[in-house]
Amino acid sequence: MGMLSGKKALIVGVASKHSIAYGIAESFAREGAELAFTYQNEKLQSRVEKFADQWGSKLTFPCDVASDEEIENVFTELNKHWDNIDIIIHAVGYAPAHELNGNYVDVTTREGFKIAHDISSYSFVALAKGARKMMHEGSSLLTLSYLGAERVLQNYNVMGLAKASLEANVRYMAASLGKEGIRVNGISAGPIKTLAASGIASFRRMLAENAKRAPLRRNVTTEEVGNAAAFLSSDLASGITGEIMYVDGGFNITGMGELEE
Numbered sequence: 482m483g484m485l486s487g488k489k490a491l492i493v494g495v496a497s498k499h500s501i502a503y504g505i506a507e508s509f510a511r512e513g514a515e516l517a518f519t520y521q522n523e524k525l526q527s528r529v530e531k532f533a534d535q536w537g538s539k540l541t542f543p544c545d546v547a548s549d550e551e552i553e554n555v556f557t558e559l560n561k562h563w564d565n566i567d568i569i570i571h572a573v574g575y576a577p578a579h580e581l582n583g584n585y586v587d588v589t590t591r592e593g594f595k596i597a598h599d600i601s602s603y604s605f606v607a608l609a610k611g612a613r614k615m616m617h618e619g620s621s622l623l624t625l626s627y628l629g630a631e632r633v634l635q636n637y638n639v640m641g642l643a644k645a646s647l648e649a650n651v652r653y654m655a656a657s658l659g660k661e662g663i664r665v666n667g668i669s670a671g672p673i674k675t676l677a678a679s680g681i682a683s684f685r686r687m688l689a690e691n692a693k694r695a696p697l698r699r700n701v702t703t704e705e706v707g708n709a710a711a712f713l714s715s716d717l718a719s720g721i722t723g724e725i726m727y728v729d730g731g732f733n734i735t736g737m738g739e740l741e742e
């Protein structure tokens with residue numbers, strides 16, 4: 482019997498086998514959850530359908546989180562298969578690429594700021610609004626954040642502000658839904674080589690620096706994030722809400738790497 486047996490989970494954000502959402506789906510399937518997925522657009526449809534099939538799921542729906550109509554349609558369709566929903570995973574983040582490379586004041590724009598906050602933060606509460614009628618006592622929502630929400634990481638720029646907004650979103654949603662027994666949490670993951678990380682200037686250097694300085698002396702994997710997500714989404718975490726859990730090899734507790742090994 483797995484940690485998530487009998488649980489119905491909707492996973493938003495699978496784009497490739499390197500996705501954090503993919504790692505989460507792997508852990509969830511292993512722990513016995515029944516899975517449903519959304520994909521951002523037709524380009525990702527066949528890939529996500531193939532992934533869903535390997536986890537025994539036929540439930541996949543298109544959803545660009547910029548569209549209230551597409552979000553609403555996900556839950557209308559999902560409700561034809563499931564009476565209610567136990568778990569929602571929000572693994573979506575985006576800012577226009579030009580915002581994430583260069584001096585924050587120089588590269589940040591009003592349009593880029595709006596898009597980053599809409600797609601990376603508003604979309605989390607938008608999913609909760611869409612799922613409102615299907616959630617129940619014991620339901621759990623989980624999102625993915627990054628250290629850039631609280632500290633300055635070179636080039637992360639407006640995504641740091643969007644993640645700060647997302648982390649406040651976790652707390653306000655937890656307070657808003659707590660009386661109904663619905664929990665809302667986040668995982669602040671260390672850097673991982675995914676599609677969202679590709680094309681980022683000096684990402685490789687950042688990964689190496691993280692592995693050097695983190696107490697565990699290595700980077701984390703999507704499997705490790707998946708396992709922490711399974712715990713936080715399970716009844717074993719029934720007392721935890723409004724919390725952001727670091728899964729980063731301990732990097733966030735350090736001020737400076739060991740000056741000599």
Ligand SMILES: NC(=O)c1ccc[n+]([C@@H]2O[C@H](COP(=O)([O-])OP(=O)(O)OC[C@H]3O[C@@H](n4cnc5c(N)ncnc54)[C@H](O)[C@@H]3O)[C@@H](O)[C@H]2O)c1
Nearest residue numbers: 494495496500501521545546573574625672673675676677
């Ligand atoms: N990779 C890292 O280093 C890292 C570290 C900490 C947190 N995160 C966060 O983890 C989450 C997942 O990112 P990832 O690293 O797995 O990369 P990824 O590229 O695999 O996943 C990002 C997902 O966001 C989706 N997305 C983007 N815009 C969308 C839109 N308008 N509508 C619907 N979906 C949209 C993409 O389709 C993709 O599935 C993001 O929130 C990211 O900020 C990533």
Ligand SMILES: Cc1c(CN(C)C(=O)CCc2cnc3c(c2)CCC(=O)N3)oc2ccccc12
Nearest residue numbers: 574575576577578581627636637672677678681
């Ligand atoms: C770590 C790290 C990441 C990974 N991470 C934590 C993220 O949250 C990914 C954020 C992200 C959001 N939007 C886009 C992209 C990445 C690249 C492709 C694109 O067009 N838009 O992204 C960085 C960007 C700059 C500096 C560090 C990082």
